[in-house]
Amino acid sequence: MSVQLALTSALSGLRTTQQQAAMVSHNLANATTAGYVRRDLDLSAVTTAGRGAGVRVDAVARKVDELLIRDARFETSRYSGQEARASALADYALVLGQPQDEKSVSTQLSKLQQAFARLHDMPNDDAARNAVVSQATALADGLNRAAEAAQTVQEDARGRLQTSVDAVNTSLQRISDLNGRIATLETRGGDAGDLRDERDRLLDQVSQEIGIRTYSREDGQTVVMTRNGQTLLDHPLAPGEQPLTLLGDEVMANGVALSAKPDSEIQSGRIMGYVQTIKQDMPRAMAQLDELAAGIVQAFQGAEADPTQPGLFTDAGAAYGATAGLASRIAVNDAVRTESWRMQSGVQAAAPLQPGDQTQIDKFLTVFTGTRSFAATDMPASATLGGYATAMVSAQQGYRTGAESEMNARKISADTLETARINRDGVNIDDEMQKLLLIEQSYGASAQVVQVAGRMIDILLQIKG
Template identity: 70%
Template sequence: MSLQTALTAALSGLRATQQQAALVSHNISNATTPGFVRKELDLSTAVTGGLGQGVRVDGVARRVDELLIRDARFERSRYTAQEARASALADYANVLGQPQDERSVSTAVAKLQQAFSTLRDQSDNEAAQAAVVDKADALVRRLHDTAAAATATQTDAKTRLQASVDQVNSALVRVGELNGTIARQTAQGADTSDLRDQRDRLLDQVSEEIGIRTYTRDTGEVVVMTRNGQTLLDRELPAGAQPLQLVGTDLMAGGKVISINPEQDIQSGRIMGYAQAAFQDMPRALAQLDQLAAGLVQQFQGAEADPTQPGLFTDAGAAFGSTAGLAGHIAVNDAVRTATWKVQSGVQATAPRAPGDQTQIDRYLGAFTATRAFAAPDLPANATLGDFATSLVSTQQGYRTTAEADLTTRKISADALNNARINRDGVNVDDEMQKLLLIEQSYGASAQVIQVAGRMLDTLLQLRN
């Protein structure tokens, strides 16, 4: 090996170690940057004419485990879906209360029944009659407040759903811009590793909102799809594009309706959690409340002399009309407010019954004890008013507790995979410091070779003179 070859090899070593030092410094400075992936310098032996010429820098390597990233995103997406749904259910459940709570509709039903039982023993007692009217009013208020809470939760979930859709669209437009930049720089042979980090951070954000799959083209561009294969992004998008749209209760992608269902297109993400709360959980809760309200109106209407006319409870002042929305406008008959004796004699009565006459009160109490048919999802098909109300509260609280239990499970899994991803692809400062020591030694050795070669050349020049 000639002195020239030795100098060339040593100089290539100096250049390589300089780049390594810069890259390690870049890694260390970004050790706490979210989404940053550790970079390494790809090196190979430089060979010319079959002879070694030192070391060659082939480029910056960004080695990630795509399968681990996919799994981490999926578990995180499942967690955020459950988090969104559990949060909505908790907001509603706080108003609903537990079956034994004072604020629950089941307690209000029980108190009204108790007030009628007390009235039976003192039917001509005006205070006892007024207490029945008061408890009936309290029950109506509880139904109104609970239905209003369900509606408010539904509205909030829809608002958050739209915000989540907007966030996905904004992130995908930016991913599309990075796609174009990465493709151009890749074609020019430039380093795109930091740009890919930025893109992965955006894809992480997208996956929290909606479950996605991705694959990368040879050009470096990434294609984004729902987990069931519906394309959300392919190459660049124009500014302001909306790859995902919320139209009524439907989500659209590329002009196609995509299903919000764990087994279909959108399998996870906040979008699914908010959509479940807005279009499944709260409508179901309202339907159950409406069934209870319908039971109250119909049972007490049926306890009157003329079961076709309004009873103690009315459909916004009229006889029973429709179940839909009834929990929000059920009302106590105004007739009992001006004449409380009607809760002893009958709402339709024109004169009070004789003191001690318990006939009508027994009919009202029979409205509580009679088993009737209900048509509410997840609740008994046949039950008394009290049992149905208790079952309603217990079941709706059960939705919340189940969602929160699932949330805990999802969080453990998501955190475990995210930590595995960070440990594999992130920066370990101790490891990087060890690399710096090796780089320092390598740099010193290459410099030493140049010094020795320089002295040898000086000696040759002296001999020549």
């Protein structure tokens, strides 16, 4: 090898190690930057006329595991969706209470039965009569509060759904802009690694809101779709363009309606959790409450002399009208608030019964022991009022615990995959420091070659002189 070739090779080594040192420094500086992917330099040997002439940098390598990224995003999306749903169910269950809680409607119904039992033993006692009225009021108020809580949770989910849709649109706008910048920069041979990192961070954010799939075009641009293939982004977005919109409670993607069924376009993400809360969980909770309220109103109305007229419980002051929304309207008959003797004689009674007469109280007590038919989802088709109330409260708590259990399982899976992704694509400080030591040694060796070649050239010049 000639001195000139040795010098050329050494100088190329110096230039390369300088670039490597700069790249390692960049990696170390971004070791704690969220979403940063480790960079390496792709090197190749330079040959001249079949002889080695040093080394060159071919490209900045940003190597990621696309399958691992896909799986990590999917599990994170499933976790965030389940977290949103579990949170909503927990908010409702907190108001509804456990079957044994003082505030639960099942406990309030049981206390009303106990109040009637005490009145049966003391039919002429004003305090016992007033206790029945008070407990009936507490039961109606409990149903009202539970219905209000379900409606509040549903409305809150609607607000959060809009926020989530807006977040997706904002991220897709930025991804669209980055697509264009990445394509332009890479066409000119530039390094778009940092732009790709930013785009991946935005895609991670989108996947938390709605489950997505992506693929890259040859020019470096990314196409974004739902898990089932509905397109969200496949062209540059105009300013203000919104791929996702809301039409009532329906999520629309570029004008196509999506839904939150298992085989639909929305399979995961917070949007799925909010849509399920709005269209499934809270309507089911309200329907179950309405069935109980209807059973209570109709049962006590049927215990009166005229079963077509209002009884102890009314539908907003009137006789039973419709089941839908009844838990919000149920109220205690105003007649018993001012004339407590009606708790012994009957709400519709024209005059008080004889002192000690327990006939009407016996009819009221049969309300609690009689079996009725119910038609709510996941509820017994036939049960006593107390049995149905207990089953309803237990079912709601079961929905909550089931959602929380699935959420925790999803979190473990999501955390595991995200850790694997960071370990695979992120910066390991120990590894980078080890590389830095090797670069230092390589740089020193190349510098030594330059020095030796320089001395050799000096000797040759002296000989020629």
